[in-house]
Amino acid sequence: xxxxxxxxxxxxxxxxxxxxxxxxxxxSAFSRAEIYLHGAHVTQFQKHGEPPLLFxxxxxxxxxxxxIRGGVPVIFPWFGxxxxxxxxxxARTTExxxxxxxxxxxxxVQLILRLPDPDGYEVDFVVxxxxxxxxxxxxxxxxxxxxxxENCLHTYFHISSISDxxxxxxxxxxxxxxxxxxxxxxxxxxxxxxxxxDRVYFNTTATTEIADPGxxxxxxxxxxxxxxxxxxxxxIAKSIRMPDFGDEEFVGMVxxxxxxxxxxxxxxxxxxxxxxxxxxxxxxxxx
Ligand code: BG6
Numbered sequence: 001x002x003x004x005x006x007x008x009x010x011x012x013x014x015x016x017x018x019x020x021x022x023x024x025x026x027x028s029a030f031s032r033a034e035i036y037l038h039g040a041h042v043t044q045f046q047k048h049g050e051p052p053l054l055f056x057x058x059x060x061x062x063x064x065x066x067x068i069r070g071g072v073p074v075i076f077p078w079f080g081x082x083x084x085x086x087x088x089x090x091a092r093t094t095e096x097x098x099x100x101x102x103x104x105x106x107x108x109v110q111l112i113l114r115l116p117d118p119d120g121y122e123v124d125f126v127v128x129x130x131x132x133x134x135x136x137x138x139x140x141x142x143x144x145x146x147x148x149x150e151n152c153l154h155t156y157f158h159i160s161s162i163s164d165x166x167x168x169x170x171x172x173x174x175x176x177x178x179x180x181x182x183x184x185x186x187x188x189x190x191x192x193x194x195x196x197x198d199r200v201y202f203n204t205t206a207t208t209e210i211a212d213p214g215x216x217x218x219x220x221x222x223x224x225x226x227x228x229x230x231x232x233x234x235x236i237a238k239s240i241r242m243p244d245f246g247d248e249e250f251v252g253m254v255x256x257x258x259x260x261x262x263x264x265x266x267x268x269x270x271x272x273x274x275x276x277x278x279x280x281x282x283x284x285x286x287x
Contacts, residue, residue: 006101039068217285
């Protein structure tokens with residue numbers, strides 16, 4: 001691959017990734033990351049001295065028209081299925097353009113990817129790789145009409161074991177349980193996993209935390225511009241049904257997703273911009 005004019009020697013390089021798809025390698029003073037142009041997909045973020053923050057399936061496809069399984073799929077402009085169209089929208093299977101790169105005063109490395117040829121709106125995805133991983137999905141309505149959409153940063157976290165982790169931050173929040181197909185309200189105990197979980201929590205801007213005693217790590221998911229949080233683990237039967245996911249891989253992952261889905265979808269007036277921002281940080285569980 002020829003040198004790209006936006007490369008930053010020693011910090012940001014464009015290379016051929018899995019399946020020959022273009023991949024951006026980022027090295028910051030604190031961490032390293034990988035981002036595919038395919039889907040504007042962050043597939044890796046790892047702080048120096050820590051296990052990877054993001055889970056990637058060993059069975060993932062890396063091919064035109066197919067979503068990548070793991071990392072941070074960018075879900076836009078719809079979440080879930082939609083009348084014969086691909087699940088979770090087309091953004092995750094589109095080749096995005098790299099439009100800007102920079103080293104910030106904090107020594108974090110920042111890049112901006114743009115969704116090509118949108119009709120009536122512009123979409124930028126800003127990824128900042130430093131001591132934390134920060135992501136912003138910026139949608140601007142450039143049309144004369146209101147624009148209604150869903151969005152989600154469908155983040156897969158790398159964990160030691162699904163049976164040992166717990167999630168806090170969603171107490172007293174109403175959710176749609178997609179497995180049992182019922183609406184319920186979360187209690188005050190941390191969320192733990194004993195089977196398939198697929199829940200959309202509504203009307204919540206709360207920061208959530210994953211406590212992972214096996215890795216001795218606490219992951220903090222802070223967000224803005226997001227009213228929905230989705231918690232997902234496919235467990236045994238669904239893992240077996242997914243062709244691009246290993247039968248046992250559910251043990252080492254959990255999705256905690258930040259976005260605006262279903263009743264929390266966004267209607268953007270002409271000329272307005274919506275910014276979905278997610279900041280992922282981690283620290284020792286034992287301090
Ligand atoms: C989650 C949904 O966000 O994504 C689940 O709540 C879905 O219902 C999961 O199974 C994975 O979706 P996909 O399209 O990537 O297999």
